[in-house]
Amino acid sequence: MTDQDYPQRRRLFLVVSVGVFMSTMDSSMVNVALPTLMEDFQSSLALTEGVVLVYLLTITILLLLWGRLSDRRGRGRVYSWGMLIFTGGSLSCGLAPEIYSLILFRFIQALGASMMMATGPALIKSIFPADRLGRGLGLIGVATSLGLMAGPPISGLLIRWVNWRAIFWVTVPIGLLFFFLGRGPLTGSSRPPATVRRSESPRRHGFDWRGAMLWAAAVTLTVLVATNVSAPGAGRELAWSAVLGAGLVLISLVWFVFLWHEKRCSAPLLPLPLFRQRFFSMALISAMLSFVVLFFVLILTPFYLDRILGLPSDQIGYVMMAVPLCVFIVSPVAGRMHDGMGARIVATGGLLCCLISMVLLTGITAETSPLAVAARLALLGFGEAMFLSPNSAAALAGVPDDQVGVTASLLATARNLGMLLGTALAGLIFALYFSQATGGLDMKDFTPASTAAFMFALHRSFQYGALFALAGLLASWLRPGPEDT
Numbered sequence: 001m002t003d004q005d006y007p008q009r010r011r012l013f014l015v016v017s018v019g020v021f022m023s024t025m026d027s028s029m030v031n032v033a034l035p036t037l038m039e040d041f042q043s044s045l046a047l048t049e050g051v052v053l054v055y056l057l058t059i060t061i062l063l064l065l066w067g068r069l070s071d072r073r074g075r076g077r078v079y080s081w082g083m084l085i086f087t088g089g090s091l092s093c094g095l096a097p098e099i100y101s102l103i104l105f106r107f108i109q110a111l112g113a114s115m116m117m118a119t120g121p122a123l124i125k126s127i128f129p130a131d132r133l134g135r136g137l138g139l140i141g142v143a144t145s146l147g148l149m150a151g152p153p154i155s156g157l158l159i160r161w162v163n164w165r166a167i168f169w170v171t172v173p174i175g176l177l178f179f180f181l182g183r184g185p186l187t188g189s190s191r192p193p194a195t196v197r198r199s200e201s202p203r204r205h206g207f208d209w210r211g212a213m214l215w216a217a218a219v220t221l222t223v224l225v226a227t228n229v230s231a232p233g234a235g236r237e238l239a240w241s242a243v244l245g246a247g248l249v250l251i252s253l254v255w256f257v258f259l260w261h262e263k264r265c266s267a268p269l270l271p272l273p274l275f276r277q278r279f280f281s282m283a284l285i286s287a288m289l290s291f292v293v294l295f296f297v298l299i300l301t302p303f304y305l306d307r308i309l310g311l312p313s314d315q316i317g318y319v320m321m322a323v324p325l326c327v328f329i330v331s332p333v334a335g336r337m338h339d340g341m342g343a344r345i346v347a348t349g350g351l352l353c354c355l356i357s358m359v360l361l362t363g364i365t366a367e368t369s370p371l372a373v374a375a376r377l378a379l380l381g382f383g384e385a386m387f388l389s390p391n392s393a394a395a396l397a398g399v400p401d402d403q404v405g406v407t408a409s410l411l412a413t414a415r416n417l418g419m420l421l422g423t424a425l426a427g428l429i430f431a432l433y434f435s436q437a438t439g440g441l442d443m444k445d446f447t448p449a450s451t452a453a454f455m456f457a458l459h460r461s462f463q464y465g466a467l468f469a470l471a472g473l474l475a476s477w478l479r480p481g482p483e484d485t
Helices: 006-041 045-073 075-093 099-127 131-162 172-181 182-189 194-199 211-226 237-264 276-308 311-319 322-341 343-361 371-396 401-438 448-477
Strands: none
Touching: 006 075, 006 099, 006 131, 006 172, 006 276, 006 311, 045 075, 045 099, 045 194, 045 401, 075 099, 075 172, 099 194, 099 276, 099 371, 099 401, 131 276, 131 322, 131 371, 172 182, 211 401, 276 311, 276 322, 276 343, 276 371, 276 401, 276 448, 311 322, 311 371, 322 343, 322 371, 322 448, 343 401, 343 448, 371 401
8 A cells, every 4th residue: 555545545444434334333223123113113023023124135135246246347336326325215214104114215225235235345455455454354343343332322312312213314414424525535446356357347248137036036035934934823734834845845946046057157146166165165154153143132132121121222222232342342353363363263262252142141031130131242242253354354365356346245145144044033933932932922912921931932042043153153163274274
C-alpha cells in the first residue's frame, strides 16, 4: 500500500465497516423485537419467524450470484448499490402495515445486504497484505460486534419508548450518508481483477442461471419443509408422515440435480474443485455449524427472557448484548493470534467455548438470574469471536485473486445458511416439544401455567444446539494444521 493509496483505502475500509455494522445491527435488533412483533400482529411463532427467515433465506440464495457477478463486474459497484437498496428496504420495513408486508420489505432489505456481504471480505483482502489479512478481518469483526452489540440495547430502548418501527428507520440516515461518501473509493475498486478481465469475460462464459435457480429451489424447499413441519393432529399421523416423506424425497432430488448440473457446467455457480481442498471445505462446514449454534441461542433466548423472566424490552437488549460485547473485545486478538498460530488451534478452541456455553445453557431454569444468563451468553460470544476471523482468514488466504469474490461469497453463504438452519431448526424443535408438552399449543398461546412446558422445550432445543457445536468443533479440528501445509 503506497502513501498515495492509503487515504483512499482507509476510506474504503470505513465504508465496508459501516455496511457490516448496519446489517448486523439490524439483524440483532429484529431478534430482540420478535416477541413484540408477535404480540402486535397477533401472529404465530412460525409466521413471526418469517421476518427473520426471509431475510436469511434471500441472502443465502443470492450470495453466490453476487460473488460471481462481482468478480466480473467489479466488487465496489455491487457493494455500493447494495448499501442503497438495503437503506430503501429499511425505510419500507418501518412503514409496514401488517406482518406479510413486513416480510416482503425484509426481502428488499436482504437483497441489498446480500450484495454487501458477498463483496465486503473481498474488498478487505484488496486493502490488507496476506500476512495481515487475519488482523484486517479481526477489525471487521470489531465492526460486526459493534453492530451486534448496539442492536439489542438500541432495539430495547426504541421498542419501549418509541415503537418497533423505529428499529428499522435508525439505519436509514447512516446508509444514505455512507452511500454518498463511499462513491469515490468504491468506484475505484469496481474494476474486476485482471485475470478475470483476460480469461473469464461474460461473453466467453455465460452466467450459470440454471444452477442459480436450482440452488434457490433447493435452499427454499429445505427451509419451507423445516419451518412448516408441525406435530400431527389426532388421527392424522399417517397423512403427516406421508407429506413429510414426500417433502424429504423432493428436497433430496432437487439437491441431487443441482450438484449433477454443477459438475457438468463449464462455468458453475458453485466451484466444486475448491471443496476438494480440506482447508476450504472444513472452513465452510465449521462456519455453517457455528452459526447454527449461535442462532439457536439468539432466536430462543429473547422469548425466555420475556416470557419466563418477565424482563422489559430494554433489559432483554442489555442481556443479549453479552454476546457481541465479547466479540468486540476478542475479535482483534483472535485475528492477531491467527497471523501467528494459524486457524486450527485458535478457531477450534473458540468452538470448544461455544460447546461449553451450550451445555451450560441447558441448565438454566425459571429462577436463573439475568446476570447468570448473560455470563453464559458471554462465553458463547467469546467462542464465536475466537473462531470467526481466523476461520475466514484461513479460507481467503489459500485461494487465488480471481476466486476471492466467490470464496468470500461462499463463506458468507455458509454463515447465512447456518443462521437460516439455526432459526428454522430452533423454531421447529422448540415448537414440537412445546406442542407435545401442552397438548398442541403454540407459543402465542403461552400463559404462566405453561412455564414448565416452555423450559422443557427450551432445554431440548439447547441440547440439540450442543450437538451442532460438537460437530462444528470436530470439523474445525480436521482442517490442515501448519504441519500439513
